[in-house]
Amino acid sequence: MWTRRSVFVISLFTTLALVAAACAGDDDEEAATEEFEPGALGAVEVAPGDPILIGAHQAISGDTASLGTDQVRGIELAIADRGELLGHEIELQVEDDECAAEGGTTGAQRLVAEPQLVAVVGTSCSGAAVPAAEILSDEGIAMISSSNTSPGLTSDLEGTEGENHQDNYLRTAHNDIVQGQAAANFAFEELGAQTAATIHDGDPYTQGLATAFEASFTELGGEVIVATAVNKGDTDMRPVLTEVAAANPDMVFFPIFQPEADFIVAQSNEFPELEDTNKLMGADGLLSDTFIVLPDTENMYFSGPATPTGGEYQEFVEKYNDEYGEAPIQAFHAHAYDAANMLFDTIDAVAVEEEDGTLQIDRQALLDELYATSGFEGLTGTLTCDEFGDCADPSIDVVQNGEPEATIEDVRGNVLYNFKPEE
């Protein structure tokens, strides 16, 4: 008993001494630096004992609440794992992007009203990101989204800047173009489809994805013979399905949401041309347990960001489960976790500690360093940012709802095809 305690005490003192030495070493380095001069965008000054303030700008209400809530949890877990950053606590201010331009604006204004705000992880939706990035850019505040996928926010991946790219904007989510390629490659090469139909629902996300699919599929040599749309709130999809069935495509890609997709699968089995569910493909918006239990979704395909594998992710999921009492509810929690960690690492690298313990975080330096991120090891892969802020290590899975009674985890695990763009 005694010995064990003394071992403990000794090791504790050793650890403390080592930490003290490390800190002292740091102090020496700091002392060597010149007086801190803020750059062109200014700097955030964090007094000793004050927290480092980070914003989360996510869709946390309405129909898309689960998308944003999932990511807020990812950020919260990243903060909990980090503990303290440079001796300061990390405080999170959560704002709602309402998955719309209006919410993007209001939430961003709320965030920029805090002069101590260092950076923002968000938004959830691309439509909210457009105005939010502009407002945050005016203040020189870095913004890392973990679920925006619109190419307009970064680039077309071939060197052309997107129309809404801002120089403060980065993301850890994949670009739509990548998912479009993945779905198209799978359809064309794995399934041997020559013709396809796309259906979107007027949502910018689904329409963008349908367009990206069409571009890639055409490039591969296939033909999209029907590109059509339904409206949110529609229940009777038969007229649209008649249009699709009349063209008799080899496959139908409908990256839309519930409940409209429920009606599509339920009613498509009335059409001999579409009866075969092997022809149907959805996207990540439909990978939910309420959708895959529908009898007509058996054998359907889904494209979506690959579920990370590996022990670290399993640990993360366990923590998520312990903390929130349920398994991750959407696809982008790990991207959010990575975005937050990437941000913390960068703050760690660029922050300057003054003699009195005040932390200076230069906004320009933070942005430069974020854009220079290379080989960051996250849950979703190895992240490297390009010049337009696309940082993801994109990996898209195509999964199949293979057997009756499959759970959502089973479906996610039933990977038929994985796509990673060539470097």
Next chain:
Amino acid sequence: MTTIPAAVAPVPVTDAGGLLPARQVDLRRGVRLGLIGGTTAVFVSAIGMVEDFSGREVLDELSLGTALLLAIPLVFGYMAGRPPAQLEGFAPTRPGWRSPVAGLMAGLLTGAVVAAFVALIINVNLREYFINITPALAEDEDGPRLLLYGRSLGPGLGLMLGLNAALAAAGAALHLLATRLRRAILAGVAWVTAFALLQPFVQQVLRGIRDELQIETGPLSRFLYRGDSLRIAAAVAVALAAVGLYLWTRRPGRIPLRTQVGRLPDRPRRLALGAGLLVALLVVGILPSVLGSFLSEVLGVAGIFVLMALGLNIVVGYAGLLDLGYVAFFAVGAYITAILTSPTGGLEAGWTFWAAVPFVLLAAAAAGLLVGTPVLRMRGDYLAIVTLGFGEIARILFLSDWLAPTFGGAQGIKRIPDIVIGPFEIRGPQAFLYPLLVLILLAAYVSYALQNSRIGRAWMAMREDESVAEAVGVNIVAAKLSAFIVGAILAGLGGALFATKIGSIFPNSFDIIVSITVLVVVIAGGMASVPGVILGAVVLVGLPELLREFEDYRFLIYGTLLIFMMLRRPEGFIPSRRRAQELHEADIEQDAWVRARAEGGADGAVGSTASGG
């Protein structure tokens, strides 16, 4: 209190020496209100409001959820204790024991209903269907047990019943006080509520004053609030100040400021008015910086709704044409601005805002004409559904793949530039308030000018009775079309401002819900009343942004408010005098009689507003 003539009880025929005996506080009404109050408390608990609100402390350690539960018996007790309005031929009601007793009964019944609910949810698991009846309400041993105020079952139920009864009786007992004192106390309660709920607003304004005017407001801020919640001492201070202010401004024999200024000789009066204007300008000048970017943003959003509501007020309030698709004009304004100014929109025009404005006006007027012409011969109900249809048609066309090459379809139009006035670029929410204010003043001026013009009188005649108006020579066609066009132009300008403010527009911003919201603003604010409409927009659109706890319940509250306003106060928060007269002719006659008896102090919103001014 009865406001609707149809519901006035039949007058007894017995005569008692000139006047009938005074009508008494009806104890059965106390019972009924108690049951309704209890149902209300159960309802707000079952939809999750109480639990959602329990996270925010408003007064010391009192959470908003608990405050809501406590407010219910208070309000229903007050209603139960209210003596009936004086009617022609009856002696005035004297305050007496019946008021607090009615309140007590209401409170006990409210408590009893809640107790029954607690018993139910403890014994039966309803969660499978009623997802918001969570253990936090009463079951969870370690939880907050919100309905029991954190106590265990027995003491909690006792406390709950006692509090309900006491608060309801107290609310009812207010009627024993003199009218002036009672109203002063109500004003105090209102002010404390406002300070507690609007904490972010008050603190931001104090911070803004400190930063911009170099007046140290920190101590005041710390005196008022601890964290998010109002301190008890501060609440008492605010209440006393409000009561004092009320009594002082309404002291007997005081002459209203306006009358005082009016009585001044010419020169000093002009000076006084000039000084007033100067102060107003100064306030407007520093207001945006005091408010800071976020409150300015909220005000900007509310301001756009003010603009739209002023426009819809002309269509619905003045001309009586129920337009449920008003958002169509807003969308036209926004989209025309967007395609003409955005360098990447369908036309890649890249014009300045000012170059686009004439086209916005033209397009909006054309849209007004387009909607107005086919509906010329349709009556109110047909009009509603057809205009609703036009609203949907506009949204779907802007969304459609068909017109996407021009209007961007689902991806909307982005990169809409800011307004540039001479050397100034209107960037950010604070600067945006100025062009917005100018347009609102313009719209308000137009509204007033039209109200008293020939066409304004034609609209109102048409609103009363179309056939009669036509028979007396009103040109119905011109009146209807001009109402649609003026309304469309104001909404179009609102849309143009919205587009530049937000910088990117998407079709889902032009949902039917916008039309309904604007309608609610007009109705609740006061149809045909310009100040009412402005207040309505600020309260109904601005406040929910500040009170984020209410955000999830916004449409529930809108719905309730619409029903309540129509039943109790169809003329709105700040009624137009003429409109109130139309709706309450019978009450006005009543009032005239009561006033003629020189009794004064006829209680109740309708009586006082209809006769006020």
Next chain:
Amino acid sequence: MKTGGPGMGRRAVQLPIIDGFLWLVRIGAIVVVVWGATQSLSSGRLSAEQWRNLVVVGITQGSVYALIALGYTMVYGVLRFINFAHGEVFMIGAMTGFFVTDALAETALWRDYVWAALAIALVCCMATSSIVAVLLERVAYRRLRGLPRLIPFITAIGASFFLQYAIAGLFGTQVNAYPNVEPLDGTLTPLGLFSIQRVHLLVIVAGLVMMAGLHLYIEKTKAGKAIRAVAEDQEIARLMGINVDRTIARVFAIGGALAGAAGLLFGLVFENVFFRTGFLPGIKAFTAAVLGGIGNIGGAVVGGLTLGSVESLGPSLVLAGYDIPAANQLKDVVAFSVLVLVLIFRPTGLLGERLGEERT
């Protein structure tokens, strides 16, 4: 309200430009429709069977609209008031249907006597919706009788939002899936002419039965006579010894019960309900009622069927002829345009207004 033929003639003289414009609209609409339809029919994009299916689909959807529209039209016929919240009464019926069928789906009754289980669900749906409609009338509308029409109409809009979000708050916003009803799976081919889903046939038959029943009720029973009398003139009806309040409550009860039945049928066809299920169909049914001539029971049926067919056929028939991409996205544009055009041609709808008068 009583602007009849002579008024129109006088106005026509007064307004040559407007009338000219409206005539242009009418002619233009006919040309657009005829040209588009010829183009798409001659293109052969859809087979004859597919066209037939679209018609069946339209009629099914139309039957649901018609059932909801009956509630709008009855209330309008009696009170001259549009109960905007009627779509929510329908939604509450559909939600009740979900709770009942979901609870029964695990029982032996569902396995062995599914029709009995459905009958139970039907009774529950009709009762719940009926009660909600009557309560609505009692609490929100009764005191507003006789006030300017705008006031009760706005109250009804408020009630619509209140009911929607109250349901969302109480039961959540998730989409609820109806259990599968085996005897309703599969298709039938009556007389070998066309194939129809069993469940669609059920909707059409149930719809027809209820509409016929309502017609008989209004025409042949004493209570129906009272309703017609109140629709004619409330004051005189009162003098004749008819309890006006009770008669009006009865109108709401019947309209609510029909909406409840429509809710269950909707659930059986589309297998999904949630708190917003009532909003769009409610607006569509309101449109259908106006289209057919509001206040007219036959008009509600005609309007519902017309609207359903227009929605399902219109985009493929007319718009596809112009090679408009994603034509079905525009089906509501087609539906509302038809409404506007019909009202330009016939300002009181296809069959005109009135509940009792003309048929007696």
